[in-house]
Amino acid sequence: MTTLKDLSRHLGLSITQVSRALNGYPDVSKKTRDRVMEAADLLNYTPNIAARNLVSGRSGVVGFISRNLPGIAKNTIFFETVTGLSEAFSARDVQFVLHLTPETDTGDIIPVYDRLFRGGTLDGFVLVDPLPEDLRIQHLLTHKVPFVVHGRGEMEPPYPYVDVDNRGLAYRMASHLTALGHRRIALISGPEPLAFCRFRLAGFRRALAEAGLEENPAHIRHGFMTEALGLTATIQMFGDPARAPTAIVCGNTLVSKGVYQALGSLSLRVPEDVSVIAHDDAILAASPESFAPALTVTRSPLADSWAPLADTLIGAINRKPIGTLQKIIPFDFIERASTAPPPA
Amino acid sequence: MTTLKDLSRHLGLSITQVSRALNGYPDVSKKTRDRVMEAADLLNYTPNIAARNLVSGRSGVVGFISRNLPGIAKNTIFFETVTGLSEAFSARDVQFVLHLTPETDTGDIIPVYDRLFRGGTLDGFVLVDPLPEDLRIQHLLTHKVPFVVHGRGEMEPPYPYVDVDNRGLAYRMASHLTALGHRRIALISGPEPLAFCRFRLAGFRRALAEAGLEENPAHIRHGFMTEALGLTATIQMFGDPARAPTAIVCGNTLVSKGVYQALGSLSLRVPEDVSVIAHDDAILAASPESFAPALTVTRSPLADSWAPLADTLIGAINRKPIGTLQKIIPFDFIERASTAPPPA
DNA sequence: TCCAGTTACCGAAACGTTTCGGATTGCTTC
DNA sequence: GAAGCAATCCGAAACGTTTCGGTAACTGGA
Numbered sequence: 217m218t219t220l221k222d223l224s225r226h227l228g229l230s231i232t233q234v235s236r237a238l239n240g241y242p243d244v245s246k247k248t249r250d251r252v253m254e255a256a257d258l259l260n261y262t263p264n265i266a267a268r269n270l271v272s273g274r275s276g277v278v279g280f281i282s283r284n285l286p287g288i289a290k291n292t293i294f295f296e297t298v299t300g301l302s303e304a305f306s307a308r309d310v311q312f313v314l315h316l317t318p319e320t321d322t323g324d325i326i327p328v329y330d331r332l333f334r335g336g337t338l339d340g341f342v343l344v345d346p347l348p349e350d351l352r353i354q355h356l357l358t359h360k361v362p363f364v365v366h367g368r369g370e371m372e373p374p375y376p377y378v379d380v381d382n383r384g385l386a387y388r389m390a391s392h393l394t395a396l397g398h399r400r401i402a403l404i405s406g407p408e409p410l411a412f413c414r415f416r417l418a419g420f421r422r423a424l425a426e427a428g429l430e431e432n433p434a435h436i437r438h439g440f441m442t443e444a445l446g447l448t449a450t451i452q453m454f455g456d457p458a459r460a461p462t463a464i465v466c467g468n469t470l471v472s473k474g475v476y477q478a479l480g481s482l483s484l485r486v487p488e489d490v491s492v493i494a495h496d497d498a499i500l501a502a503s504p505e506s507f508a509p510a511l512t513v514t515r516s517p518l519a520d521s522w523a524p525l526a527d528t529l530i531g532a533i534n535r536k537p538i539g540t541l542q543k544i545i546p547f548d549f550i551e552r553a554s555t556a557p558p559p560a
Numbered sequence: 561m562t563t564l565k566d567l568s569r570h571l572g573l574s575i576t577q578v579s580r581a582l583n584g585y586p587d588v589s590k591k592t593r594d595r596v597m598e599a600a601d602l603l604n605y606t607p608n609i610a611a612r613n614l615v616s617g618r619s620g621v622v623g624f625i626s627r628n629l630p631g632i633a634k635n636t637i638f639f640e641t642v643t644g645l646s647e648a649f650s651a652r653d654v655q656f657v658l659h660l661t662p663e664t665d666t667g668d669i670i671p672v673y674d675r676l677f678r679g680g681t682l683d684g685f686v687l688v689d690p691l692p693e694d695l696r697i698q699h700l701l702t703h704k705v706p707f708v709v710h711g712r713g714e715m716e717p718p719y720p721y722v723d724v725d726n727r728g729l730a731y732r733m734a735s736h737l738t739a740l741g742h743r744r745i746a747l748i749s750g751p752e753p754l755a756f757c758r759f760r761l762a763g764f765r766r767a768l769a770e771a772g773l774e775e776n777p778a779h780i781r782h783g784f785m786t787e788a789l790g791l792t793a794t795i796q797m798f799g800d801p802a803r804a805p806t807a808i809v810c811g812n813t814l815v816s817k818g819v820y821q822a823l824g825s826l827s828l829r830v831p832e833d834v835s836v837i838a839h840d841d842a843i844l845a846a847s848p849e850s851f852a853p854a855l856t857v858t859r860s861p862l863a864d865s866w867a868p869l870a871d872t873l874i875g876a877i878n879r880k881p882i883g884t885l886q887k888i889i890p891f892d893f894i895e896r897a898s899t900a901p902p903p904a
Numbered sequence: 905t906c907c908a909g910t911t912a913c914c915g916a917a918a919c920g921t922t923t924c925g926g927a928t929t930g931c932t933t934c
Numbered sequence: 935g936a937a938g939c940a941a942t943c944c945g946a947a948a949c950g951t952t953t954c955g956g957t958a959a960c961t962g963g964a
Contacts, residue, residue, distance in 0.1 A: 217678075219950055230914045235952065243912060262679035266619060267950035269610035270919050276681075277621065277655060284647050295639045303628050303660040311621060311681070313655045316647040334561070335606035337620075337655070563920055574944045579922065587942060611920035614949050 218259040227255055238263075269336070277311040278529055279338040281328055284316040293518070296499050297366075300522035301342060308526055313338070326355050333361050340533045342366065342525060346411050362532040364525055364541070367412045376532045376541035378524045380497070382412045385514040385547045386419030386465070389493045392512075392549070393463040394427035396557045398491065400435065402461035404449045404471050408438035413467075420465065434459070441467045443502075446474025454482055462558035466494035469502040472511055472554075487556035496550075509553035516547035562603040571599050582607075613680070621655040622873055623682040625672055628660040637862070640843055641710075644866035645686060652870055657682070670699050677705050684877045686710065686869060690755050706876040708869055708885070711756045720876045720885035722868045724841070726756045729858040729891045730763030730809070733837045736856075736893070737807040738771035740901045742835065744779065746805035748793045748815050752782035757811075764809065778803070785811045787846075790818025798826055806902040810838035813846040816855055831900035840894075853897035860891035 224231045229248065237244045237252035244252075255261075269275050280301060288294060298314055305312035317328060329352065332338040340362035343352060346369040356363045357375055365377040386403075393401050403420050406413045417436070424431055437449040446466060454460045466472035472494040476486065484490050486509055496504050498517035504510060524543045531541050568575045573592065581588045581596035588596075599605075613619050624645060632638060642658055649656035661672060673696065676682040684706035687696060690713040700707045701719055709721040730747075737745050747764050750757045761780070768775055781793040790810060798804045810816040816838040820830065828834050830853055840848050842861035848854065868887045875885050 217950095221950075231951085232914055232916095232953080233912080236913090239952085245912060248912080260678075262675075264614070264950050265679050265681050266610055266613035266617075267919090268952080270608070270614050270921085270950080271952045273610075273919075275610060277657070284643060288643055290636065292634070298642070298658065299628060299632060299660055302658045303662060306659050306661065311655070311657045313621070313657045314642065314646045315650050315655075316643055317650065318647060331606075334604075335609050337609050561920095565920075575921085576923080576944055576946095577942080580943090583922085589942065592942085608920050611949090612922080614920080614951085615922050617949075 217264070218261045219264065220261075223252070223255055223259060223261055226259065227251060273336065274339050274533070275336050276309075277313055277338050278305060278340045278342065278533075279313050279315050279332055280342045280344075281315045281317070281325065281332075283321070283325065284319045286319060288316075293499060296518065297344060297522075300519055301525065304522040304526035308530060310526070310530065326352060329356065329361065330359075333359075340364070340529050342529060347409055348411050348414055350411075362529065362535075364529040364532055366521060366525055367410070368415070369411045374538050374542065376528050376538065378521050378528055378543045378545065379412075380516045380518075380521070380545045381547055382415035383419035383422075384544075385495055385516065386416035387423045388419075388514055388547070388549055389465045389495065390420045390423030391426065392551075392555065393465070393491060393493065394423055394429065396463075396491065396555065398461075398463040398558050399427075399429055400432065400459070400461045400463070401429070402435035402437070402449075402453055402464045404437045404439075404446055404464060404475070405467040406438065406441045413438060416467070432459075435461050441471050443470050443474035443477070446471035446476075447478045448474075450475045450478035451482070454478075454484075461490070463491040463493070463555070466492065468500060469494050469496050469504050469507075469511060469513070470500045472507070473502045476507060486554050489559055491555040491558070493555055495547075504550075504552065507554065512552045512555040513550050514547045515550055516545055520545050561608070562605045563608065564605075567596070567599055567603060567605055570603065571595060617680065618683050618877070619680050620653075621657055621682050622649060622684045622686065622877075623657050623659050623676055624686045624688075625659045625661070625669065625676075627665070627669065628663045630663060637843060640862065641688060641866075644863055645869065648866040648870035652874060654870070654874065670696060673700065673705065674703075677703075684708070684873050686873060691753055692755050692758055694755075706873065706879075708873040708876055710865060710869055711754070712759070713755045718882050718886065720872050720882065722865050722872055722887045722889065723756075724860045724862075724865070724889045725891055726759035727763035727766075728888075729839055729860065730760035731767045732763075732858055732891070732893055733809045733839070734764045734767030735770065736895075736899065737809070737835060737837065738767055738773065740807075740835065740899065742805075742807040742902050743771075743773055744776065744803070744805045744807070745773070746779040746781070746793075746797055746808045748781045748783075748785075748790055748808060748819070749811040750782065750785045757782060760811070776803075779805050785815050787814050787818035787821070790815035790820075791822045792818075794819045794822035795826070798822075798828075805834070807835035807837070807899070810836065812844060813838050813840050813848050813851075813855060813857070814844045816851070817846045820851060830898050833903055835899040835902070837899055839891075848894075848896065851898065856896045856899040857894050858891045859894055860889055864889050 220231045220234050224234045234252055237249045238256060265276060302312045329341060342364055344366040346353060346365050346367055348369050350369045353365065353369055353375060368377050368379050390401060405416055421431060435453060439445045464475055466475055472492050475492055479486060479490055486492050493512045496513040496515045504513045528541050528543060564575045564578050568578045578596055581593045582600060609620060646656045673685060686708055688710045690697060690709050690711055692713050694713045697713055697719060712721050712723050734745060749760055765775060779797060783789040808819055810819060816836050819836055823830060823834055830836050837856045840857040840859040848857045872885050872887060
């Protein structure tokens with residue numbers, strides 16, 4: 217291992233000046249900078265990061281903490297998140313560690329964050345799936361630990377986050393349907409306590425309210441967004457055909473796949489009898505083009521979040537002002553063949 | 561952040577003695593050790609790992625490097641590996657970082673290992689899916705970088721590995737069939753260049769040779785171990801019924817699922833017409849009990865490898881002798897209903 | 905000639921820990 | 935009363951980097 221001392225001896229310069237040359241300080245002449253660079257290259261110099269960490273008080277490592285739940289290996293979204301973040305941080309020369317606690321460990325997860333932050337093992341954290349009042353967020357905020365949240369909880373006090381525009385896309389989907397003349401619109405969304413569902417529900421409600429429509433609780437369903445949810449929810453909503461919806465807003469394309477199946481088995485046509493619209497996060501197997509008829513969607517690839525998340529966390533670690541650390545990922549609206557005016 | 565200096569001041573002891581008390585050195589009296597522990601607890605002391613790393617020359621971080629290939633999110637085995645290793649290392653207070661290079665980056669992967677090891681970013685690596693002559697292994701060996709391999713390549717010179725007993729289990733499966741009287745036995749295994757397939761093939765061959773059987777190249781198939789492989793390979797092997805096998809050894813249970821399907825569509829019964837046997841790594845959706853008839857298997861859960869892999873890598877980092885760093889995971893043989901003597 | 909300003913450089917401290925070599929005490933033993 | 939020995943303790947160096955506060959040499963203007 218070559219060190220700065222080796223380089224300085226080899227060049228007849230002080231350690232200080234070599235360090236400053238390598239780090240691009242202005243008070244180094246062009247000539248010596250070139251000499252230093254060349255020598256560093258020749259002697260194969262790599263800065264020792266432990267030493268750098270010691271003086272900077274940073275570790276250059278960020279973490280993602282989760283419990284190792286049984287089904288975790290089948291959770292494609294989780295995996296996509298891990299690989300996406302991993303690649304994004306690698307590209308920024310930050311180490312990304314996945315910290316899984318055993319599923320048998322039923323204790324509180326907050327001490328894990330504490331233990332890893334104190335002593336400087338980790339510089340910050342990525343959190344996903346926040347609850348509206350998330351204890352982890354409360355805790356990290358009060359202890360001034362840098363973090364970034366994928367998706368938002370309640371917003372007071374403000375904290376760093378990156379989120380798809382959940383309120384906006386739900387509003388867009390629902391208002392597209394109201395504009396077509398629908399008056400009974402259903403929503404099949406994700407697990408109720410999660411913040412992103414709250415936001416989507418809020419956007420959905422605003423569109424209904426603006427169109428002067430009453431909300432029907434029987435037409436709102438929450439649950440894990442799978443094909444099965446779409447299928448069972450649809451079947452149930454059409455139990456009483458007189459009160460059944462004429463349009464369905466789906467949390468993702470997988471849900472709408474189940475909806476298509478249910479409608480097919482009820483001999484109802486899309487879009488003549490029922491319009492279907494979904495949000496496409498471009499991550500699941502169910503691609504909206506593959507539907508017959510092709511699915512109208514709002515589109516916002518989850519994969520667009522990884523780079524902003526990495527940048528935001530790095531910003532939070534460097535104590536950038538909060539204003540620069542809150543990002544909303546925009547969405548596209550893509551009208552295809554699954555939406556039409558309601559039957560007469 | 562409380563430091564050793566704070567503690568020593570608070571206790572009226574030297575930094576040295578506090579450090580030694582905390583680290584369990586023998587030349588500290590019981591009384592002061594207790595006092596130190598209590599104070600450390602009181603002042604919420606956590607050692608600064610950057611400082612510790614600087615003096616120890618370690619980083620406490622190990623890595624797993626892979627290219628972020630398109631299908632990676634659907635690769636359950638990869639994901640199971642990542643989560644399993646992550647949990648195993650977390651439990652040992654070692655940081656585990658997943659390092660994914662962009663799929664667009666087509667360059668050689670070896671410099672990535674170099675860059676991360678030099679400068680002390682990472683202490684060692686976990687490698688999976690070794691080739692028989694693996695360049696990564698060659699390179700890490702010559703540069704004395706600690707690593708552990710899951711599965712083995714060629715064994716000279718020896719290096720640290722953890723592996724299921726591939727040769728043994730293939731031998732066990734095949735010799736079970738020869739003992740039953742089968743004389744035409746097929747093998748449907750994994751990608752040919754991978755080391756584990758070579759070992760399985762060797763075990764398979766030995767069993768055949770011991771039974772005095774000729775090997776039929778048409779009865780040996782390699783490929784990605786999916787249902788589709790089992791299905792197509794079986795259909796092809798039964799193209800000429802006179803030369804068709806009477807028993808099939810499958811690389812995993814997913815393959816045997818395809819084999820069952822093919823045999824069903826050929827109106828052949830298991831085990832009366834054809835015996836089927838597989839290796840069960842207890843990781844895929846296809847559980848051997850769920851087969852009809854239930855599948856005879858050798859069983860060796862992949863999940864049993866994570867803890868030994870972590871221990872072995874940590875041993876390699878601590879320069880333990882090579883003899884303690886090579887582990888073979890044993891397997892069980894579970895006879896169920898899918899194997900019987902060949903038809904008369 | 906003197907002074908101020910710029911440019912290029914350097915010494916030393918600091919980050920928090922581990923560890924080497926030695927120092928101090930109190931007790932036994934001859 | 936000195937020597938030997940174990941039990942405790944401590945000072946200081948070391949790990950490799952960044953950075954603060956300075957110094958020296960040179961420039962140009964008055």
